[in-house]
Amino acid sequence: MHPLIRTARATGLLYLGLAISGGLGFLLIRPQLFVADDAGATLTRLVEHGSLARVGIALELLLVLTQALTAVWFYRLFRTVDSVAAGSIAAFGMANAIAILGSAALLGTAAEVARTPVGDAAVTAQLLYLVSGNLWTVGAIFFGLWLIPMGRCVHRSGWMPRFLGWLLVVGGVGYVLSAFVGYLAPGAGMIADVLTVPASVGEFWMIGYLLVRGVRAQALPGSPRAATVPPLPTGSPG
Numbered sequence: 001m002h003p004l005i006r007t008a009r010a011t012g013l014l015y016l017g018l019a020i021s022g023g024l025g026f027l028l029i030r031p032q033l034f035v036a037d038d039a040g041a042t043l044t045r046l047v048e049h050g051s052l053a054r055v056g057i058a059l060e061l062l063l064v065l066t067q068a069l070t071a072v073w074f075y076r077l078f079r080t081v082d083s084v085a086a087g088s089i090a091a092f093g094m095a096n097a098i099a100i101l102g103s104a105a106l107l108g109t110a111a112e113v114a115r116t117p118v119g120d121a122a123v124t125a126q127l128l129y130l131v132s133g134n135l136w137t138v139g140a141i142f143f144g145l146w147l148i149p150m151g152r153c154v155h156r157s158g159w160m161p162r163f164l165g166w167l168l169v170v171g172g173v174g175y176v177l178s179a180f181v182g183y184l185a186p187g188a189g190m191i192a193d194v195l196t197v198p199a200s201v202g203e204f205w206m207i208g209y210l211l212v213r214g215v216r217a218q219a220l221p222g223s224p225r226a227a228t229v230p231p232l233p234t235g236s237p238g
Contacts, residue, residue, distance in 0.1 A: 004077075005214035008159075011073040012210025017066040019207060025059030026136065034133075039126035046114035046125055053111045060104035067097040071146070078153040085149035085156070092146035099139035106132040137182050140196075144175025147199055150206070159215035164205055171199030 033053055035041040046053050071093025078086040110128040113121050151168030154160045174195035181192040 007073065007077050008210045008214035011070065011077050012207050012214075014066050014070040014073055015203070015207045015210065018063060018070050019203065021059045021062040021066060025056050025063060029056040029059065030129075030133075034129045039122040042129060043114055043122040043125050046111060050111065050115065053107070053114070057104055057107045057111065060100055060107060064097045064101045064104065067093055067100065071097070074150065074153075078150075078157065081153050081157040081159075082149075085152045088149040089146050089153070092142050092149070096139055096142040096146065099135050099142065103132040103135040103139075106135070138179060140175050140179035140182070144172040144178075144199065147172030147175065147202065151202075154206075157215075158218075160206070160209055164202065164209065167198055167202040168206065171196070171202040175199045 029052060033042065033045045033049060033056065035045070071090045074093070075086045075090040078089065106128045110125040110132075113124050113128070118124065147168045151165040151172065154165030154168060155162060174197075178192040178195040181188055181195065185191070
C-alpha cells in the first residue's frame with residue numbers, strides 16, 4: 001500500500017474513533033445521568049449508576065486521545081499540500097482536545113462528589129455537569145475552526161472531491177456560528193442544531209472517504225495527474 005493511502009486510512013480510522021467515542025459519551029451516556037432541571041435526580045443517577053458514570057468519563061478521555069492523534073495525522077497527511085493549513089488543523093484539533101479534557105475532569109469530580117459527598121452534593125454535581133456542558137458549547141468554536149483548513153487542504157490537494165472541501169468549510173463556519181447562537185439566542189437551539197448539520201455530513205463523508213479510498217488514484221506517483229499534486233516526502237512515516 002502506498003504511504004499516502006496508508007496515512008489517509010490511519011487518519012480515517014482515528015477520526016472514526018473520535019466520532020464514536022464522542023457520540024457514545026455525549027449523546028448516549030450523558031443524558032442518562034444528567035437531568036437539566038433537577039439536581040437531586042442527577043445526584044441519584046450518579047449514585048445508582050456509578051459504573052455508567054465512569055464509562056462516560058473514560059469515553060471523554062478516549063475522545064481526547066483520538067482527537068489529539070487525529071489532529072497529528074491530518075497534519076502528516078496534508079503538510080505537503082499547505083503547511084499553514086495543515087498546522088492549523090493540528091492546532092485547532094489540540095485546542096478542541098483540551099476543552100474536552102476539562103470536561104472529563106469535571107465529570108470525574110462530579111462522580112467523586114456522588115461517592116463522597118462534600119457540602120450540598122446535589123448542587124455541586126449539577127454545577128459540575130453544567131460547566132462540562134458549557135465547555136462542549138464553547139468548544140464548538142474549535143470543532144468548527146479545524147474543519148475550515150481541512151476543507152482548504154481538500155481543495156488544494158485534489159485528493160478528494162471538491163464539493164467535500166466546500167462542505168467542510170461551510171460546516172466549519174456553521175459550527176463556529178452555533179457557539180454564538182447558543183449564548184446570544186438561548187431559545188434558538190434548533191437554529192444552532194441546523195447550523196451544525198453540514199459539518200456532520202462533511203465529517204462522516206471525510207471519514208468514509210479516508211477509510212474506503214484514502215486519496216484519489218491520480219494523487220499517487222505514476223498517475224497521469226500525479227505531477228500536479230504535491231508528493232509525500234521520501235521516507236515520510238505512513
